[in-house]
Amino acid sequence: xxxxxxxxxxxxxxxxxxxxxxxxxxxxxxxxxxxxxxxxxxxxxxxxxxxxxxxxxxxxxxxxxxxxxxxxxxxxxxxxxxxxxxxxxxxxxxxxxxxxxxxxxxxxxxxxxxxxxxxxxxxxxxxxxxxxxxxxxxxxxxxxxxxxxxxxxxxxxxxxx
Amino acid sequence: xxxxxxxxxxxxxxxxxxxxxxxxxxxxxxxxxxxxxxxxxxxxxxxxxxxxxxxxxxxxxxxxxxxxxxxxxxxxxxxxxxxxxxxxxxxxxxxxxxxxxxxxxxxxxxxxxxxxxxxxxxxxxxxxxxxxxxxxxxxxxxxxxxxxxxxxxxxxxxxxxxxxxxxxxxxxxxxxxxxxxxxxxxxxxxxxxxxxxxxxxxxxxxxxxxxxxxxxxxxxxxxxxxxxxxxxxxxxxxxxxxxxxxxxxxxxxxxxxxxxxxxxxxxxxxxxxxxxxxxxxxxxxxxxxxxxxxxxxxxxxxxxxxxxxxxxxxxxxxxxxxxxxxxxxxxxxxxxxxxxxxxxxxxxxxxxxxxxxxxxxxxxxxxxxxxxxxxxxxxxxxxxxxxxxxxxxxxxxxxxxxxxxxxxxxxxxxxxxxxxxxxxxxxxxxxxxxxxxxxxxxxxxxxxxxxxxxxxxxxxxxxxxxxxxxxxxxxxxxxxxxxxxxxxxxxxxxxxxxxxxxxxxxxxxxxxxxxxxxxxxxxxxxxxxxxxxxxxxxxxxxxxxxxxxxxxxxxxxxxxxxxxxxxxxxxxxxxxxxxxxxxxxxxxxxxxxxxxxxxxxxxxxxxxxxxxxxxxxxxxxxxxxxxxxxxxxxxxxxxxxxxxxxxxxxxxxxxxxxxxxxxxxxxxxxxxxxxxxxxxxxxxxxxxxxxxxxxxxxxxxxxxxxxxxxxxxxxxxxxxxxxxxxxxxxxxxxxxxxxxxxxxxxxxxxxxxxxxxxxxxxxxxxxxxxxxx
Numbered sequence: 001x002x003x004x005x006x007x008x009x010x011x012x013x014x015x016x017x018x019x020x021x022x023x024x025x026x027x028x029x030x031x032x033x034x035x036x037x038x039x040x041x042x043x044x045x046x047x048x049x050x051x052x053x054x055x056x057x058x059x060x061x062x063x064x065x066x067x068x069x070x071x072x073x074x075x076x077x078x079x080x081x082x083x084x085x086x087x088x089x090x091x092x093x094x095x096x097x098x099x100x101x102x103x104x105x106x107x108x109x110x111x112x113x114x115x116x117x118x119x120x121x122x123x124x125x126x127x128x129x130x131x132x133x134x135x136x137x138x139x140x141x142x143x144x145x146x147x148x149x150x151x152x153x154x155x156x157x158x159x160x161x
Numbered sequence: 162x163x164x165x166x167x168x169x170x171x172x173x174x175x176x177x178x179x180x181x182x183x184x185x186x187x188x189x190x191x192x193x194x195x196x197x198x199x200x201x202x203x204x205x206x207x208x209x210x211x212x213x214x215x216x217x218x219x220x221x222x223x224x225x226x227x228x229x230x231x232x233x234x235x236x237x238x239x240x241x242x243x244x245x246x247x248x249x250x251x252x253x254x255x256x257x258x259x260x261x262x263x264x265x266x267x268x269x270x271x272x273x274x275x276x277x278x279x280x281x282x283x284x285x286x287x288x289x290x291x292x293x294x295x296x297x298x299x300x301x302x303x304x305x306x307x308x309x310x311x312x313x314x315x316x317x318x319x320x321x322x323x324x325x326x327x328x329x330x331x332x333x334x335x336x337x338x339x340x341x342x343x344x345x346x347x348x349x350x351x352x353x354x355x356x357x358x359x360x361x362x363x364x365x366x367x368x369x370x371x372x373x374x375x376x377x378x379x380x381x382x383x384x385x386x387x388x389x390x391x392x393x394x395x396x397x398x399x400x401x402x403x404x405x406x407x408x409x410x411x412x413x414x415x416x417x418x419x420x421x422x423x424x425x426x427x428x429x430x431x432x433x434x435x436x437x438x439x440x441x442x443x444x445x446x447x448x449x450x451x452x453x454x455x456x457x458x459x460x461x462x463x464x465x466x467x468x469x470x471x472x473x474x475x476x477x478x479x480x481x482x483x484x485x486x487x488x489x490x491x492x493x494x495x496x497x498x499x500x501x502x503x504x505x506x507x508x509x510x511x512x513x514x515x516x517x518x519x520x521x522x523x524x525x526x527x528x529x530x531x532x533x534x535x536x537x538x539x540x541x542x543x544x545x546x547x548x549x550x551x552x553x554x555x556x557x558x559x560x561x562x563x564x565x566x567x568x569x570x571x572x573x574x575x576x577x578x579x580x581x582x583x584x585x586x587x588x589x590x591x592x593x594x595x596x597x598x599x600x601x602x603x604x605x606x607x608x609x610x611x612x613x614x615x616x617x618x619x620x621x622x623x624x625x626x627x628x629x630x631x632x633x634x635x636x637x638x639x640x641x642x643x644x645x646x647x648x649x650x651x652x653x654x655x656x657x658x659x660x661x662x663x664x665x666x667x668x669x670x671x672x673x674x675x676x677x678x679x680x681x682x683x684x685x686x687x688x689x690x691x692x693x694x695x696x697x698x699x700x701x702x703x704x705x706x707x708x709x710x711x712x713x714x715x716x717x718x719x720x721x722x723x724x725x726x727x728x729x730x731x732x733x734x735x736x737x738x739x740x741x742x743x744x745x746x747x748x749x750x751x752x753x754x755x756x757x758x759x760x761x762x763x764x765x766x767x768x769x770x771x772x773x774x775x776x777x778x779x780x781x782x783x784x785x786x787x788x789x790x791x792x793x794x795x796x797x798x799x800x801x802x803x804x805x806x807x808x809x810x811x812x813x814x815x816x817x818x819x820x821x822x823x824x825x826x827x828x829x830x831x832x833x834x835x836x837x838x839x840x841x842x843x844x845x846x847x848x849x850x851x852x853x854x855x856x857x858x859x860x861x862x863x864x865x866x867x868x869x870x871x872x873x874x875x876x877x878x879x880x881x882x883x884x885x886x887x888x889x890x891x892x893x894x895x896x897x898x899x900x901x902x903x904x905x906x907x908x909x910x911x912x913x914x915x916x917x918x919x920x921x922x923x924x925x926x927x928x929x930x931x932x933x934x
Contacts, residue, residue, distance in 0.1 A: 018275070018277065020277060028196070029198075032198075033189075034189070034192075034193075034195075034196035034198070035188070035189020035190070036189070037193070037195075037358070037359070037408070038195055038360065038437070039358040039359065039360065039408070039440070039861075040440040040860070040861045041439055041440060042440065042860060042861065042862060044860070044861035044862055045358060045861055047358060074189065075187075075188065075189035076188070076189045076190075078188070078189075079187075079188050084184065084187065084188070088184075088187035088188065089187075091183075091187050092179055092180070092183035092184060092187055093179065094827075095177070095827040095828060095830070095831045097180060097183050097186050097187060098409075098663035098664065098665070098831055098835065099357070099358065099359065099407060099408050099409040099410075099662060099663025100182070100186030100187075100191055100406075100408070100663065101193065101357075101358040101359040101408030101409060101663075102358055103186050103187055104187075104189050107187060122874075123598065123600050123601070125869075126600070126869045126870050126872075127600060127606075127870070129869045130868050130869055130870045131868075132868075132869070133358065133861065133866060133868060134358075134869075135355075135356055135357055135358050135409050135411070135835070135839075135866060136409055136663050136831070136835045137831055137834060137835050138831075138833075138834030138835040138836075138837055138838035138872055138875065139834070139838070139869040139872040140830075140834040140872070140874070140875055141827075141830070141831055141834065142869070143869070
């Protein structure tokens with residue numbers, strides 16, 4: 001089948017998509033966007049988290065066909081050119097990235113959190129990120145990163161993305 | 162909104178320099194092994210044995226070959242070289258021959274134009290198995306009917322040479338010592354998985370010279386290359402490896418997984434072949450932490466002084482050797498913990514069974530022992546009415562102590578200080594019943610308690626771990642450092658084969674070069690086999706050994722630069738320094754800039770660097786200077802236990818660790834946080850459950866690793882007592898917190914419940930006392 005969808009603001013089309021393929025496979029193997037990660041492929045780890053029409057989803061649990069006509073935003077669309085998004089910047093600065101395999105999904109989930117809650121408490125951060133597994137960091141520096149990003153974004157009260 | 166702050170990559174020894182790959186990783190541009198892609202590439206899939214033990218009567222690949230899109234189906238007959246590999250001992254078939262020895266053993270391979278086609282075709286291969294009764298008990302497997310007691314067990318041999326992989330004996334002091342009080346306990350540790358998030362994967366590309374280029378996620382390129390060459394029947398010049406992006410490792414990538422398989426398919430089809438495991442295949446496709454059964458007996462005086470320890474440790478190595486011999490040595494030589502004990506008898510056995518193969522995982526044999534010896538210390542304290550921290554400090558190893566092997570502990574061993582400091586860290590406040598937040602209760606938002614039945618406990622543990630490879634292994638690393646002027650600016654390029662797996666070695670290498678050569682711009686060449694061996698990214702060794710090699714190579718480069726500078730200057734100058742791209746002398750000022758001194762003449766040095774030698778264990782007594790260095794950590798855990806439902810909330814998990822020198826304090830903290838949480842996982846939830854050799858929970862739905870809700874806040878204090886034998890005085894960092902965290906949580910659970918809790922992971926039924934643990 002043919003799939004047409006918008007990814008990071010650009011219209012993409014893929015042909016000969018097998019009905020059993022996931023949105024994750026579509027992004028990674030057909031559209032050349034491997035930033036979303038394939039760690040469990042059953043919706044347990046959050047490494048493939050993307051925005052689909054402003055909701056975060058595990059791309060591995062979404063059939064490619066369900067993306068037809070939808071707007072997808074992936075990690076590749078979070079920064080603006082060479083300038084990192086403040087969440088990305090905070091992750092780099094606080095040591096929240098080690099192997100980095102969980103990072104793309106986490107960043108999308110944090111973007112969703114801070115869009116809805118500009119100044120989350122630690123418990124709210126933990127609750128929001130409970131679906132994203134990280135095996136390297138013990139999460140401590142990830143929470144630091146979210147606090148830092150929130151503090152930098154908050155003064156204007158705006159979250160542009 | 163976007164930030165205008167620029168990332169600075171600079172930083173020297175002692176700074177929290179930022180990762181060179183950080184920007185790539187947060188933008189999704191970092192190329193992990195599962196992201197690799199080439200025009201016309203095929204996908205490989207692996208057919209695995211459903212049986213833990215079986216004879217193979219026949220294999221029919223015809224139905225798979227008939228599937229449209231399939232390019233190749235390979236079996237053991239297609240392995241051109243030796244059909245065997247292994248880290249210490251090549252006993253694991255590339256593809257099963259006449260028998261399979263564990264569930265998940267690779268039997269056949271498929272290459273196809275779509276990954277699902279490859280998987281579906283693999284399922285069509287018809288294998289006729291004759292199932293055999295599996296060997297699943299490590300003690301029975303080595304022919305023991307009880308602890309250290311040989312007898313007729315009637316257990317079949319997993320391998321023709323028998324089921325005992327290794328028996329390490331430690332004998333120290335009086336064999337028949339007398340004590341006031343004797344404490345005996347039996348303990349059990351379940352099988353833990355590394356559960357790195359990036360699945361096993363790589364891309365093999367056939368080359369025109371008949372060789373193959375493999376891009377793969379691994380911990381040790383050269384030991385992979387050696388094994389692949391033997392299996393392919395090719396020389397090392399024909400098998401070239403490059404490190405692809407690694408999504409975590411923790412020991413699980415020390416052994417080969419898809420490496421030879423992808424190369425076989427690529428050479429057979431003449432096309433690039435990519436293999437990516439899914440999570441289930443990953444659980445079945447790599448080695449795990451050894452499950453253990455242990456019996457400990459401590460003899461103590463009334464004042465708490467330990468007179469003797471006797472320990473029997475059985476480690477289940479599963480179907481193949483992997484690194485079991487070294488794991489057995491670690492559990493044996495460090496089996497009584499960081500304590501001074503005059504009389505010791507330890508017997509540690511590694512067994513072959515038909516359970517999943519076990520090998521390296523963070524902590525490597527010491528994790529299992531620490532669970533037992535720290536439980537024993539708490540029991541002794543309770544029996545004698547002593548404080549758990551006091552009794553540990555009373556018996557603590559210190560600099561000048563002798564290991565159970567007789568080896569002198571010849572640098573800082575601040576065991577008592579670590580304990581006292583972690584004890585002095587602030588405790589979390591008691592729960593205020595008027596301010597209860599469900600999310601902080603055991604069971605969380607499952608709404609299982611509002612505080613009723615919840616008891617708080619506090620526990621301590623201390624542990625140690627050898628850094629680097631032991632027992633006489635030639636443990637070295639190779640570094641090439643090149644200093645040149647590019648576009649008028651000095652640039653240093655560093656080439657090693659050491660694997661960055663997320664821990665931050667590449668950051669540390671840049672910091673070392675900036676410190677040694679005073680040059681900010683440090684380029685890291687890709688890690689590959691075009692340079693000499695970098696050794697394994699394991700045993701907490703890379704900052705020490707590859708860091709040591711880079712430092713040594715920088716010193717040679719610096720010496721050459723000083724020679725050039727003095728030649729240009731016209732005479733010898735004493736006390737030269739390289740600062741900010743200039744050669745300077747405190748007495749005479751600037752001698753010359755690198756930009757002027759090195760035009761057209763790059764300075765390059767390559768060095769193999771070794772830590773001090775180690776020696777094999779005496780087979781009867783275990784006496785030897787077997788280890789390079791020890792690293793120590795102490796943890797305090799605070800837990801809330803719902804004693805009605807057996808649910809646990811870890812409230813705090815605080816650590817004090819001596820790292821000798823914190824090369825990158827932020828990265829050190831990251832290792833401590835992450836290591837501790839893996840210890841928490843083993844203590845409370847992580848276990849590969851097997852029934853008759855069959856894995857029951859090979860998924861992240863059924864094998865639970867800690868989420869951010871399971872992770873407690875962690876206070877960390879870092880001590881820096883330099884080891885004079887090590888570069889910059891540093892100690893390996895990665896493993897000690899994994900070892901001490903779990904036992905501290907168990908101590909806290911015992912403190913809260915009064916239950917003995919002799920098995921990890923602890924299950925709810927153990928915590929409500931309904932099971933006799």
